[in-house]
Amino acid sequence: MKLRRESPPSGTMRDWINARAEAEGTAYVFTDSTPPLTWSDLRNEAQRIALALTAQGAAKGESVAILQPNGRDGVLAFFGAVYGGFRATLINLAAGRDAISYALTHCEASLALVHDNVADVFAETRPDGLARLEMPTEVAGIDLHDVTPADHALLMYTSGTTGRPKGVVHTQSSLLAGGWTTAIAHDLTPSDRALCVLPMCHINGLCVTMMAPLVSGGSVAMAPKFSASQFWTQLRDTQATWFSVVPTIISHLLHGQADPDAKTKARLRFGRSASSALAPDVQRAFETRFAVPIVETMGLTETAAQILSNPLPPGVRKIGSPGIAHGNEVEILDADLRPCPTGTEGEIAVRGPNVMLEYLKNPEATEGTFAGDWLRTGDLGCKDEDGYLFVTGRLKELIIKGGENIAPREIDEALYSHRDVIEAAAFARPCKTYGERVEAAVRVREGSGLTGERLVGICVEKLGAFKAPEKIHFLPELPKGPSGKIQRLKLLDLT
Structure with a gap:
């Protein structure tokens, strides 16, 4: 399967994993010295996990709880769940016990893929009826569930002004589209390698740095977590060509003592900033010091990450703006949900193949978020005469x-x-x-x-x-x- 700029990916996650496995290229390398994964390794291990979940009675589309830090086991747990036709439910391990317990109960999973390092957290927070999957040595006579693009693939919890986290449901199709919007915005190719330092339970870490390479045919270098002292060394050692981070990380790097070497700077195509507004002064100072262009973007959990991105150099990057739409439509709507004139403030809304299906078991919140096929973000903004969007505030109290x-x-x-x-x-x-x-x-x-x-x-x-x-x-x-x-x-x- 090939990346096409003009249309979102067709098929399912299983289809794309199988197709990548035929090419035998490297899929993942890890900074913690665990063995790398080729795409065929990933396909084989994902299939093994999918078969084990199926053999244990997991129903098609059912949540499979994933309590895994960044790393080889976490990558395989996620891909195993979606390969089998299940709803990969990524649990934020940095959340408090109450939040973890709520997610595990609300998602109604019967099986969990749990890393040994967080077995105690799982034991303290799991509801009755949720068991840790013990991998069998061999699974025979089991057929995987049929999977379609419309089937549930991801459940990720996001905070809202109502207090309790809402469970965002993405389908196989919208999950792939989330990787596609990033891939086309940044002109990713099979030779590109992303450095992933954000947690995979964060939509940026998952859909940007894990899904985009699946769609583009590139690869991922995964770190357990961000480390300001190791970041540039990790980029050097893994031969990564781009990275996606949040503004806080950019600020930490800017105020740190380490610098990339000349070869690393020459190889890096760009860095990507998302999840909140990047201060223009910080962006300018970073680019001046490190000679690495930063592309500001905007995304949501509800849109499988990216909705807006500035173009790559030599395209026009407007400092202070998250850019223009790629792969979806982004509009500014007035109080009557009509498009606002250029320069007029309104609510930012998005529609496209990367938009979520629903909030799990929350039809009221789902209905309140959609206006027809437009997803209302709750953020305020305006567009300039070139179509670049500027965020001016937000309706929500987040x-x-x-x-x-x-x-x-x-x-x-x-x-x-x-x-x-x-x-x-x-x-x-x-x-x-x-x-x-x-x-x-x-x-x-x-x-x-x-x-x-x-x-x-x-x-x-x-x-x-x-x-x-x-x-x-x-x-x-x-x-x-x-x-x-x-x-x-x-x-x-x-x-």
Whole structure:
């Protein structure tokens, strides 16, 4: 199968994996010294996992929970699940125990692919009826489920303003289209190799740096996680030609001591920034210091990552803009869901083959997100006369820290779990390192000796350190509207 710019990929993930296996090229190399995978290795191992899941009774389209860090086992777990016609359900291992438990329960998986390093987390969070798959030495007499492009392939949880994470469902078709939008925007070829330093449970890590090479015929170099001290060395040693990161990583690299050598800089075609806005000053400073062009993009979990991208050099890259649409349509809609004139602010909406099918078991949220075939992003923006989009704000109250979406209500609920808390609301404060940081305001009962350190500790325990507030503000009363609802957006000015 070949990459075609004019139309999204046809067929299924199984079809594309099988086709790549015929070419016998390298699929994955790993920076942790585990053995590399050719495409035929990947196909054979994915098939073995798929057969094992089928033999254990996993139904077509059923969720298979994947609790795996970046690495060889994680790659094979994901591809094994989708190859077998199952819904690969990637669990964010950095989330708190409550969030992991919720995802494992909500997805209704009966089988999980669990790395040994997180076996204790699985044991503490798994619901009744969810078992860890034990790989048999041999599976015989089992036929894989038939798979079609419309079948479920991916379930990934994303935070929303309603508090509980929503389960985004992608089909075999939309998952492939997510890799295609990246591949055509960046002119990827079979000779390109992506360095993956973002977690595969993040839509950027999965659909950009794992799916795009499947579609383009290239390869992936995977690191367990981002390391500022090892990043340039990993690019050198793996011979990678491009990378996709978030603005926080670009900032860390810019402020680090390491530099790429001349051969690495010459080989690198581009770096890619996504998940949140990249500060223009940071982008300019990075390119000046490292001589590596940065392409700013925009994507969502609901669109299998990319919807917008700046062109590669020598095309026009507009600093401060995530670019133009590739492989889908992006429009600015007014309050009546009609296209806005050039330069007029409205809500950013997208439609195309990479758009999700639905939110799992949440028809109300699904209906509220779609306007016809347009997916409403909740972000505000406008287009210039050249069609480049500029993000101006967002309708939702999401806190975006280091490119990760954090729902304030999750933090509110953790704070309210202490009996002394009467009112609570989390909010975002601008931050040079992460774009935004988490803070919270509370009102506690009179005479309480509750401290901010104690409340932060509760949030860390329930949600993980990343989502926990950095500072707790104690107020005599939180601002409210006529209905009594706390006005979260006023807290920044009051603290």
